[in-house]
Amino acid sequence: MCKAAHEKQSTLSVIDKDFTILYNNKKEVCKLSEQIVIVYILVIGNNRFAMKNGKVGGAIVAAKEISMAVIKRLPKYYRNLGELLEKQVERISSKELSERMQVTASQIRQDLNNFGGFGQQGYGYNVEYLYTEIGKILGLTRKYHMIVIGAGNLGQAIANYTDFEKLGFVLECMFDQKESLIGTEIRGVKIADVSELEEYMKHHAVDIAAITIPKDHAPELAASLVKWGARAIWNFAPTDLHLPEEVKVENVHLADSLMRLSYSIKKE
Amino acid sequence: MCKAAHEKQSTLSVIDKDFTILYNNKKEVCKLSEQIVIVYILVIGNNRFAMKNGKVGGAIVAAKEISMAVIKRLPKYYRNLGELLEKQVERISSKELSERMQVTASQIRQDLNNFGGFGQQGYGYNVEYLYTEIGKILGLTRKYHMIVIGAGNLGQAIANYTDFEKLGFVLECMFDQKESLIGTEIRGVKIADVSELEEYMKHHAVDIAAITIPKDHAPELAASLVKWGARAIWNFAPTDLHLPEEVKVENVHLADSLMRLSYSIKKE
Numbered sequence: 001m002c003k004a005a006h007e008k009q010s011t012l013s014v015i016d017k018d019f020t021i022l023y024n025n026k027k028e029v030c031k032l033s034e035q036i037v038i039v040y041i042l043v044i045g046n047n048r049f050a051m052k053n054g055k056v057g058g059a060i061v062a063a064k065e066i067s068m069a070v071i072k073r074l075p076k077y078y079r080n081l082g083e084l085l086e087k088q089v090e091r092i093s094s095k096e097l098s099e100r101m102q103v104t105a106s107q108i109r110q111d112l113n114n115f116g117g118f119g120q121q122g123y124g125y126n127v128e129y130l131y132t133e134i135g136k137i138l139g140l141t142r143k144y145h146m147i148v149i150g151a152g153n154l155g156q157a158i159a160n161y162t163d164f165e166k167l168g169f170v171l172e173c174m175f176d177q178k179e180s181l182i183g184t185e186i187r188g189v190k191i192a193d194v195s196e197l198e199e200y201m202k203h204h205a206v207d208i209a210a211i212t213i214p215k216d217h218a219p220e221l222a223a224s225l226v227k228w229g230a231r232a233i234w235n236f237a238p239t240d241l242h243l244p245e246e247v248k249v250e251n252v253h254l255a256d257s258l259m260r261l262s263y264s265i266k267k268e
Numbered sequence: 269m270c271k272a273a274h275e276k277q278s279t280l281s282v283i284d285k286d287f288t289i290l291y292n293n294k295k296e297v298c299k300l301s302e303q304i305v306i307v308y309i310l311v312i313g314n315n316r317f318a319m320k321n322g323k324v325g326g327a328i329v330a331a332k333e334i335s336m337a338v339i340k341r342l343p344k345y346y347r348n349l350g351e352l353l354e355k356q357v358e359r360i361s362s363k364e365l366s367e368r369m370q371v372t373a374s375q376i377r378q379d380l381n382n383f384g385g386f387g388q389q390g391y392g393y394n395v396e397y398l399y400t401e402i403g404k405i406l407g408l409t410r411k412y413h414m415i416v417i418g419a420g421n422l423g424q425a426i427a428n429y430t431d432f433e434k435l436g437f438v439l440e441c442m443f444d445q446k447e448s449l450i451g452t453e454i455r456g457v458k459i460a461d462v463s464e465l466e467e468y469m470k471h472h473a474v475d476i477a478a479i480t481i482p483k484d485h486a487p488e489l490a491a492s493l494v495k496w497g498a499r500a501i502w503n504f505a506p507t508d509l510h511l512p513e514e515v516k517v518e519n520v521h522l523a524d525s526l527m528r529l530s531y532s533i534k535k536e
Binding site for chain 1: 339340342343344346347348351368369370405406407408412420421422424425426428429431432435436437475476499500502506507508510514516518520521522523524525526527528529530531532533534535536
């Protein structure tokens with residue numbers, strides 16, 4: 001992790017994906033790769049004080065790493081806060097949020113402290129603010145163009161999920177090889193012949209390609225998708241794809257989920 | 269965690285779900301709840317030596333905890349080993365398995381060491397043995413009776429997944445409220461009227477109830493299922509269920525998965 005600056009005259013700027021700390025006239029650039037760095041700076045007169053966990057820690061600039069474990073929990077926060085917003089709840093205490101999310105209140109406070117002073121003692125969290133900030137961290141401030149390859153039951157289930165679109169994931173086209181499906185539409189989304197996929201990808205910016213075809217053909221399809229420019233794969237095929245490191249893959253392995261369930265049943 | 273016995277005259281027995289350590293004539297019973305305890309004992313003459321990570325550690329009985337992180341990775345091992353078995357691969361080195369599973373070889377060795385000496389230097393892992401042992405840990409040595417409530421696209425996708433049955437998860441019946449679906453069959457599995465669900469559960473031992481209905485009705489349905497005897501829920505509704513602690517819940521939150529993907533895309 002990048003060093004934090006320990007000098008009064010420190011300045012810090014966040015530029016796009018990197019952040020720069022300038023102290024004692026030496027510049028240090030930190031890459032934001034697996035970590036997010038959050039810095040709270042309180043300016044009093046000419047001094048900058050660092051805030052960490054809501055406390056003023058001294059005249060330093062503190063950098064805090066957010067673990068992948070916290071990042072993985074963020075969608076759950078986002079979903080629960082979204083449900084609260086729908087019910088027009090404006091504020092929630094860590095205790096109430098804890099009951100709702102079935103994690104301890106101390107875990108909630110610890111998680112949310114990572115993102116600065118969202119909560120206030122005896123006042124609770126501002127639901128909308130927290131929802132917006134977590135949405136930003138999750139990259140939900142833009143639209144993602146999505147295609148689905150495999151228009152069977154699973155592909156159709158995805159197409160029928162209106163929630164995805166609300167989050168910004170817009171399904172643009174589906175592909176299949178089945179004659180009876182080609183040319184039909186699901187909720188206004190066209191099912192095209194999979195043989196047109198390469199041509200389609202030449203002319204469309206595809207952010208996410210979802211694979212819902214049987215596992216035997218999935219590795220080959222994934223490799224082709226990457227060759228044609230796909231940079232993120234949402235994989236439902238029950239196999240691990242071997243793709244270049246820069247390609248983002250998120251797996252939904254249903255059988256793995258069932259096995260975790262049988263494990264819990266067994267150990268009862 | 270339960271104390272390990274540190275005396276030569278220690279004895280240890282694993283009885284059903286608990287294990288008992290007897291040392292200095294004091295008996296200590298450990299509950300196996302969130303952890304699995306693995307103990308290797310080597311008996312030489314009247315002495316018992318503990319083995320940990322394949323090395324003889326001294327005249328003690330060592331107990332080792334397997335973390336939930338390892339448990340969560342087991343389905344992936346099981347799936348990959350199953351694929352190797354299908355290809356009639358008998359042995360695999362940690363290096364090859366590491367390339368296949370996209371984790372480091374040292375991680376593989378560390379994970380599998382938890383389960384005793386499955387591997388041998390220069391010889392590799394016996395694929396079938398490892399597959400069988402991990403299957404036992406995951407509870408895959410028996411059949412699980414499963415029902416699906418919601419016979420829409422997602423429910424039908426589950427019904428059409430032959431892999432689940434191969435693992436021992438047998439879909440016995442589906443339920444829906446849609447007139448056009450009731451009475452039809454998917455791959456030989458009947459779709460019944462959801463109004464018959466309570467009666468069905470009185471007369472059938474249901475191990476796992478999968479919920480693939482919209483989120484608004486899911487909490488109420490889950491509560492009813494628990495009231496009628498369900499002890500494990502496979503939840504696809506995009507909401508967190510609030511059920512008694514003894515009910516095992518495994519969530520497949522597709523939107524959460526998409527959000528992890530947008531997070532990875534954003535931080536690129």
